[in-house]
Amino acid sequence: MIDTRNSLAWRRFRRNRAACLGLVVMVGLLLMSALAFPFSSRWSNVQDLQGAVRAAPTLRVVTPYDAYERALPDSLLGAGMHRVAGLAGYDDLGRSLLFRLCLGWLVSLGVGLGAAVMAVVIGVSWGATAAMAGGRVDAAMMRIVDILYGLPYVLFVILLKVVLEPPLRTVLHGQGHLANVIIVFVAIGAVSWLTMARVIRGQVLSLRSRPFVEAAYASGVGRMRVMWRHLLPNLVGPIAVYATLVIPQAILQESFLSFLGIGVVPPTPSLGLLATDGVQAVNSFVGFWWLIAFPCGILVLTLLALNFIGDGLRDALDPRTDAVAIF
């Protein structure tokens, strides 16, 4: 039955043009930045102060290969990457914007995925437990969610940073930048599971009084098994939909936090930081359009694609259309 559901859902998803386009865009971007990762991770902060400061997009080679030499041995791919380094122009420190975009996109997506995973794991177990336990436990657990909802978001992130950063930096010895990225997605994940918990609790509450669940209980199945075997499969739809919507939300939040200076720490790029740099370059005297156009363009493209995918998934996994199709 589950197989039928999935293939039906996939068919419905494919019928949604926008969702398919979104998927193609995301896969394309992912392939590109994954391919570039070995280079972008090392070259994204190589500065050519002499020759490339705020150089416009060009196909010409601006920064000599020697500047990049310390990073990687010669290879065909490396030579190719070096040739396209100027494709998106250079920033105010003479760094290739293309490499920074490739790495920044991955960082942002990583933060988004990390937050989504946290939201799913914590949100689903919290919401489902509350709904299954019911009564006072339910009330207590959901009040905790309410309280966390009430906390000012930025304050919460700053608190997390203050508490978590020093120990994490000690654990990840010499990896301050990684520690910082981890904190950002923990901070975002730690607030985005709240909505997930509420959604899941509502779903479980309505499901658990359905006849098939009662039948399961009547035939002596334990609570855990009911949860695992009968409820969870029915929750896949909302979980998948909500998770895809968390990702763009988290990317936007990361941009917002980096914009405020409490997110990802430079020189590690993220879409938010790149956009901030771009905004600073905008003025009414001289236009460095590429510094704002490319980061914001990629940000918009990614957010649109993820939202379309989420939309498509919602349509595809909607249990009501499911019911019509099966019966």
Next chain:
Amino acid sequence: MSLFRTLMVLSCMTLALIAAAYSIGDGDGRADFTYVNSAGIGTLDPASITWKQDIRVASNIWEGLTILDPRTGAPIAGAAELPEISADGLTYTFSIRLDARWSNGDAVTAGDFVRGWRRAIEPGSAGDYAFFLTDHVVGARAYYEWRTAAVADLSSSQTGSDAWRARFSRHAALLDERFAGVGFRAVASRTFEVRLVAPCSYFLDLCAFVALLPIHESIEDLRIDCEGSGITAEGLVVYDPQWTKPDYDESGYPGLITNGPYLLDAWAFQRRLRMRVNPYFRRSDSLSCRTIDMAVYGDLNAAILAYEAGDVDFLPEMDVSYGHELAGLAMSGARPDFYNPAVFATYFYLFNCADATVEGRRNPFVDARVRKAFVLALDRRLIAERVVGRGERPSGNVVPLGCIAGYDSPRGLEYDPDEARRLLADAGYPGGEGLGEIDLLYNTGFIHERVCTAMAEMWKRELGVAVVLRGKEAKTFSEDRKQRRFMIARAGWYGDYGDPTTFLDLFATGNGNNDSGHSDAKYDDLLREAAQETNIATRLSLLAAAESRIIRETLPALPLYQATQMLAINPRVSGLYPNARLVFPFRYVTTKP
């Protein structure tokens, strides 16, 4: 029909509300002259002002014994005539102008100056510039130290206990007697006399500074003290902090009274501030600008747009990320209303020289060799010209080059990465091994982040060290720097008076602004010797030797460049002179409609 009418009424009400909101906004219309501040006013208490934006307002609403000429930067007569100086150069006698008046009509007296100067050295009201007086005026240091010790003593015992009562009454009884030993006093109602410990060629320059302004007697009603003694139970001199508000009327206080060409008309916290002509100021009728607005623009991009639109007349700072483009326009002559004068300021970074550990991690910069390696590994020419690029002059000196007559600046260290690597290996970190992560503290905004990123990359390339950027908001940044929670921190300094000591004092043991914790006996000795030297040329050469010591050997700081300041003056305004000291007295300003 009735639905339509309801909608009509509702939309009319909304429009009326919006219109009302606009009309309430800035009711009193546009001032004759509007200038921009990038932040709200921090404080207007002259004794504790340190920010140049606050100084700008304070020096327009108050007038010191002298003022600085905006064209030459030299001190000229202010509220007093230029003083008679005794033959040994130690006694200054100022006669206060006959027509010097407070904004309520009272005459400015020598006693008002005594009040203002005393506040500058009383624990509780004294700020970072107490050393102006304690370093130069007879008995001021002894008094300040006696008072500080007494405060520590009084705070150590329980207020109200017998032990405290005994100490407090003993201390309070001695206050005036001890203060009589300080070398400034009112000889007559209009005669103010200052006695110095040693001749000081720039003392009249100091007299123009905000910490030495006169204070009107009305603030005495706002003194918070214990049993009429004039000091609090802890021995501090404290006033109700609202005293600088123009409309504060607690217990009959008339609001802030000042003696400058302008007075505070309105002050909306963090938003705007309006000054208008002080009617009692001498020849106030001849002042062309009757009202002045200070508009607060947290975002200087917005301020520049407002300037381009003609909403503001004067941008005293244009520290935006595209400042290099603006400087280019100024230097090429494409925008004659843009200026980028070299200013009496140095942009530098500080090393934490004092603490073996910083936030639980080992601080390698206690070793002078490591500091020197970090200085040598940095190509400051690239940073000044390519990263900042607003006409700054790269400089390895702490004291700006060529600004002080007769001062022969020593040579700073040049870029030498090989020597840097050798020194680092010498110190026990070959190839940067064992250094761990280096924290670089800066305040976010402007170009600091860009400079820090470039420096981090240079150190990574030349020395193999990992530098982590710690950008903080301005307030937490200054707190962290004051508490020395940093390994390397951004700094910068505007000279307060035309003498090398305004920069060199920053690195003297025990100086209030010595955030690096640098302490070097030889350096302190050189400064002390210079302070006691009466021959001006010998004194300057001793100071040059002191500067050479910190920029070549002990290296508490990493100087990058001598700063320039971008500013814009609307062509309809005249009487503002771009100058190295950035003094802009608005009394000379005239505007064409």
